[in-house]
Amino acid sequence: MNIIQDFITSTNTNRPGTSLTVGYVTIHETANTNVGANAEMHARYVKGDDAQNRQVSWHYTVDDSETYQHLPTDEVGWHAGSTGNHQSIGIEICVNQDGNFIAARANAIKLVQLLMQQHDISLSHVVTHQHWTGKNCPANLLADWEGFIADVGSSTNESIGTVRVLATALWVYNRADWDARYETVSRDEVFTVVRELTVNGSRMYQLRSGLYITANPEFVQFQS
Numbered sequence: 001m002n003i004i005q006d007f008i009t010s011t012n013t014n015r016p017g018t019s020l021t022v023g024y025v026t027i028h029e030t031a032n033t034n035v036g037a038n039a040e041m042h043a044r045y046v047k048g049d050d051a052q053n054r055q056v057s058w059h060y061t062v063d064d065s066e067t068y069q070h071l072p073t074d075e076v077g078w079h080a081g082s083t084g085n086h087q088s089i090g091i092e093i094c095v096n097q098d099g100n101f102i103a104a105r106a107n108a109i110k111l112v113q114l115l116m117q118q119h120d121i122s123l124s125h126v127v128t129h130q131h132w133t134g135k136n137c138p139a140n141l142l143a144d145w146e147g148f149i150a151d152v153g154s155s156t157n158e159s160i161g162t163v164r165v166l167a168t169a170l171w172v173y174n175r176a177d178w179d180a181r182y183e184t185v186s187r188d189e190v191f192t193v194v195r196e197l198t199v200n201g202s203r204m205y206q207l208r209s210g211l212y213i214t215a216n217p218e219f220v221q222f223q224s
């Protein structure tokens with residue numbers, strides 16, 4: 001993958017230069033849904049005065065097409081509280097409304113897989129910001145963190161079957177959340193299923209595309 005290195009100036013206060021011994025990867029979402037709030041914008045932001053004043057920094061930002069690196073991985077960033085900062089590489093995933101979150105998630109998975117190889121990090125040490133401080137971050141991925149970790153763990157998502165749409169039109173969701181309606185699909189469309197899960201008491205299938213669909217047999221026909 002192509003990583004654009006655009007480091008924070010070493011004299012900036014949010015690049016403390018403290019040595020980092022990497023044991024974990026910490027996943028964040030930017031929570032900035034503004035149009036244009038992509039990786040390039042965050043690369044500019046983290047080098048600027050506001051990020052210094054807020055005392056924030058992290059290692060990578062990923063959007064649907066690009067990955068920026070803001071800090072070397074042997075230096076501490078300020079993204080996950082003291083304990084998290086001193087043990088982990090921080091990745092921010094963009095949630096800009098003009099971006100494709102499914103593609104950004106897929107790019108983040110590739111980056112995490114690369115970092116796990118480079119730093120000999122186990123899957124159990126890929127954690128959320130919430131893990132360190134309790135903050136509701138990464139907000140979208142927390143709805144199905146298990147699914148994210150499963151995807152990181154399997155480079156080629158193994159299919160458990162296919163699902164055919166029985167309804168005239170049916171919603172698919174961009175995260176494991178019944179409120180996260182993404183687009184509609186039509187009768188007789190067929191999708192590859194990688195996982196089944198329960199969300200608020202109702203079954204969903206996770207599709208290979210990263211989208212989710214109801215598992216209600218009234219609306220879809222599953223075939224293993």
Ligand SMILES: [Zn+2]
Nearest residue numbers: 028029129137
């Ligand atoms: Zn966070």
